Amino acid sequence: MAIVTFAQVKGGSGKTTLAKCMVAEFVARGASVAALDLDPNRPLGRFFARVPELAGVEVAAPDAQRRVSTLVRDLASRFDNVVIDLMGAATNDTQVALALSDLVVVPSQMGEDDFRGGIETWRQVEEAEVVARRRIARGVLMVRTSAGAVRPRVEGFLRDAYTQAGAHVLTATFGERTVWKEMNYAGWVPPLHERGGNAAENFAAVFDELMALLASAEGAAAAA
Amino acid sequence: MTTRRPGLQLPALEPALAPRAPRTAPDDPRFAVAESLERPEAVREAVASGRVRAINAETGAGLLAAAPAPVAGQRHGSRRTAPEVALSTKVPDYVLRQLRRRYAESGITIRNQVLFALRLAGVEVREEDLLDERKRQRSGSR
Numbered sequence: 001m002a003i004v005t006f007a008q009v010k011g012g013s014g015k016t017t018l019a020k021c022m023v024a025e026f027v028a029r030g031a032s033v034a035a036l037d038l039d040p041n042r043p044l045g046r047f048f049a050r051v052p053e054l055a056g057v058e059v060a061a062p063d064a065q066r067r068v069s070t071l072v073r074d075l076a077s078r079f080d081n082v083v084i085d086l087m088g089a090a091t092n093d094t095q096v097a098l099a100l101s102d103l104v105v106v107p108s109q110m111g112e113d114d115f116r117g118g119i120e121t122w123r124q125v126e127e128a129e130v131v132a133r134r135r136i137a138r139g140v141l142m143v144r145t146s147a148g149a150v151r152p153r154v155e156g157f158l159r160d161a162y163t164q165a166g167a168h169v170l171t172a173t174f175g176e177r178t179v180w181k182e183m184n185y186a187g188w189v190p191p192l193h194e195r196g197g198n199a200a201e202n203f204a205a206v207f208d209e210l211m212a213l214l215a216s217a218e219g220a221a222a223a224a
Numbered sequence: 225m226t227t228r229r230p231g232l233q234l235p236a237l238e239p240a241l242a243p244r245a246p247r248t249a250p251d252d253p254r255f256a257v258a259e260s261l262e263r264p265e266a267v268r269e270a271v272a273s274g275r276v277r278a279i280n281a282e283t284g285a286g287l288l289a290a291a292p293a294p295v296a297g298q299r300h301g302s303r304r305t306a307p308e309v310a311l312s313t314k315v316p317d318y319v320l321r322q323l324r325r326r327y328a329e330s331g332i333t334i335r336n337q338v339l340f341a342l343r344l345a346g347v348e349v350r351e352e353d354l355l356d357e358r359k360r361q362r363s364g365s366r
Contacts, residue, residue: 001247009277040282062283069258076248089278092267096258123317124275130321131328132257 002214003072003082005101007125010117011088014107014143016043017180018206019085023048023057024191025207032080034058036071038093044085050187068096090120098128103214104138106167107174110145110154115161122167137217138168141206145173147198170213172205260328269327269334273320303352 004022006015016039023044026033037044037059045061048054058079060071075082084097098104104125108118118140129136140162146152155173162169179199183189190199248254260266267284270276323334332340336354343349 003248038280038283040280062280064282067259067262068283069255069262072258073248073250073255076252077250078247080247087278087280090276091278091280092262092270092276092284093280095270095275096261099258099261100254127275127321127324131261131325132254134254 001076001080002102003076003084003100004103004105004210005084005086005097006105006107007086007094007098007121008088008107008114008117009090009094009121009124010113013088013109013114013117014174015088016085018105018107018141018143018174019044019083020047020183020189021180021191021203022083022207024051024054024189025203026081026083027053027057028191028195034060034075034079034082036060036068036075036082036084036097038062038068038084038086038091038097040087047184051189051192053192054189062093068093069100072097072100090124094121094124095128098125098136099132101128101136102217103210104136105210106138106140107143108140108158108162109143110152110158115158118162119165119167122162122165135217135221137213139170139210139213140167141170141172141174143174144176147175147177170206170209172202172209174206175199175202177202257328260331265333266327269324273324273334303355305350305352 006019006022008015019035020043023033023035035044035048035057038061042059042061045059048057048059058075060066060075062068062071072082072084084101086094086097104121106118106121106125108114122138122140125136125138142155142158145155159169177199179188179190188194190197191203194200195204261270262283267276267279271279323337326332326337327334339349339354343354
């Protein structure tokens with residue numbers, strides 16, 4: 001099982017696109033998955049409803065009666081994997097979702113605001129780990145990176161900056177591709193409909209690295 | 225007799241990843257921790273510390289309803305002996321982490337942890353002013 005949260009206190013970093021791909025990848029691999037949408041605009045449910053393969057994915061959302069902890073407790077008891085998409089701000093839900101997570105992904109574009117938000121989010125995960133008294137696997141994922149072979153200087157600069165601040169940056173990156181924007185209009189999701197294609201391979205590499213990170217954390221926790 | 229070599233075939237391998245742990249049990253300790261972070265006083269502490277800068281109206285509606293009415297000076301029905309004033313200061317981050325951890329474990333607010341420590345250091349802090357008004361108001365409203 002895994003409760004996976006996409007968190008970044010800066011908005012527009014790619015959390016929701018990644019959450020959509022994560023759910024699609026779980027479905028493509030035949031895994032049991034549900035989602036919790038903490039963005040009041042409800043992008044996840046709307047997107048899944050238009051993709052036949054994802055229409056059956058259960059997407060929970062909070063209301064006055066059902067709190068985040070209650071919803072996740074319910075989903076986690078019925079599904080092997082739960083994907084949580086947070087709002088792009090430091091909200092009252094952030095700490096709650098982090099404390100519930102097995103794995104936290106912090107997406108970061110290459111702007112300074114994303115870096116500042118990424119570091120703040122990383123610190124919040126560290127605090128959640130202390131409060132929860134258990135290991136929470138986590139990684140910064142560089143997003144909207146160049147699909148070309150040459151990495152821009154700023155990407156290397158930010159990798160170093162994150163590392164110096166104590167954050168772990170994933171080797172895989174989530175490249176800038178038109179298909180990630182088009183999938184919302186076309187209902188064409190590379191992890192489902194174009195496996196083996198460049199975009200699907202790109203996300204599969206991200207997914208595999210995240211699962212390895214999770215397995216490593218679980219192994220370390222079991223050995224402790 | 226053919227001289228052609230057969231094609232190469234990979235041997236059967238075990239799955240790369242170890243079998244995953246079972247689903248998260250409803251009584252997993254993480255849910256109690258998460259519930260403690262959803263309490264109104266926890267959210268107010270997080271807002272005061274700057275960790276939370278926006279309230280999700282969907283999940284924070286109850287918090288807003290439970291918030292004490294902002295009145296000048298002493299609140300109606302309060303047993304405190306003096307009006308409350310805001311105090312803002314900076315401390316090393318590891319100190320704040322410890323205070324939050326103790327709050328999560330004991331429910332004693334950061335305000336009260338600070339006041340207890342000050343009293344131990346010889347600063348006058350009256351017993352009535354150590355009362356947790358939020359808890360008193362909440363239990364009184366049930």
